[in-house]
Amino acid sequence: MMDERRKNWKNVGYQGFSRFVASDADFFILRRFDQLAAWTLLRRQDEIVELESQLGTLEEHLRNPDVNIHNGSFREETQQTRKDLLDEIDLKLQTYYDIVEKYTNLRSRPKVDNIRASSIATWFGNHQHAIHEPETDYIHHQKDLFLVRPPDTDPVRQLLERSKRFRLASFWTKATIDDGAIHYSSEQRIDLFVSLIVTFLGIFLLIAPLWILAFVEDQPVRLAVITVFVVILLPLITFTSNAKPFEALAATAA
Numbered sequence: 001m002m003d004e005r006r007k008n009w010k011n012v013g014y015q016g017f018s019r020f021v022a023s024d025a026d027f028f029i030l031r032r033f034d035q036l037a038a039w040t041l042l043r044r045q046d047e048i049v050e051l052e053s054q055l056g057t058l059e060e061h062l063r064n065p066d067v068n069i070h071n072g073s074f075r076e077e078t079q080q081t082r083k084d085l086l087d088e089i090d091l092k093l094q095t096y097y098d099i100v101e102k103y104t105n106l107r108s109r110p111k112v113d114n115i116r117a118s119s120i121a122t123w124f125g126n127h128q129h130a131i132h133e134p135e136t137d138y139i140h141h142q143k144d145l146f147l148v149r150p151p152d153t154d155p156v157r158q159l160l161e162r163s164k165r166f167r168l169a170s171f172w173t174k175a176t177i178d179d180g181a182i183h184y185s186s187e188q189r190i191d192l193f194v195s196l197i198v199t200f201l202g203i204f205l206l207i208a209p210l211w212i213l214a215f216v217e218d219q220p221v222r223l224a225v226i227t228v229f230v231v232i233l234l235p236l237i238t239f240t241s242n243a244k245p246f247e248a249l250a251a252t253a254a
Contacts, residue, residue, distance in 0.1 A: 027123075
């Protein structure tokens with residue numbers, strides 16, 4: 001058995017690791033390479049600046065009174081040097097804008113927390129030598145990691161999942177692998193549980209003040225009750241939904 005584990009590079013390898021990574025959105029983690037992206041963009045930017053300077057120098061030369069050249073037409077262009085410069089700038093700009101757009105989209109993906117990163121590290125620990133060690137180093141660059149498939153979880157669930165007891169609760173655990181080191185949970189059961197919590201909390205915050213006000217006659221106390229529940233309800237709506245601030249305020253007012 002020990003010999004087999006030592007040959008994880010043969011028996012498990014990237015096939016086994018890829019199967020694990022693709023099994024759940026929480027495990028599909030990659031690096032953004034922020035520093036390299038910045039380095040590349042700065043290089044591309046400087047290349048374009050250099051071409052811009054060359055084009056400016058050429059334009060100054062072509063506007064010389066001793067040079068009779070038409071500078072106001074693309075159709076009747078006679079300067080191959082200017083045409084070549086513009087063609088090169090065109091290609092450089094396309095590459096530059098393409099990198100900026102793709103990197104911006106990548107930056108909008110959620111960052112990876114300790115829990116998700118530790119799941120990958122645990123797999124590496126339980127399958128030693130399955131992946132060449134230098135190729136496992138990426139998981140330690142936590143600030144540079146992103147989720148390829150962002151899980152569709154609301155803020156309440158994200159808050160609850162910070163608790164290890166909640167994550168490992170037997171009610172929604174479907175399966176465990178690697179001697180219990182990795183747990184797979186039922187998304188439907190967790191979502192149902194979170195929805196019930198939010199629903200009952202919302203009902204309480206809506207109904208409780210009505211009953212309190214029915215038994216309170218003092219005006220300042222009634223105002224205090226309304227204020228307290230409004231102050232609680234507004235952050236709750238904002239936190240548990242994707243509503244914009246003014247939408248949450250309108251819902252609270254209603």
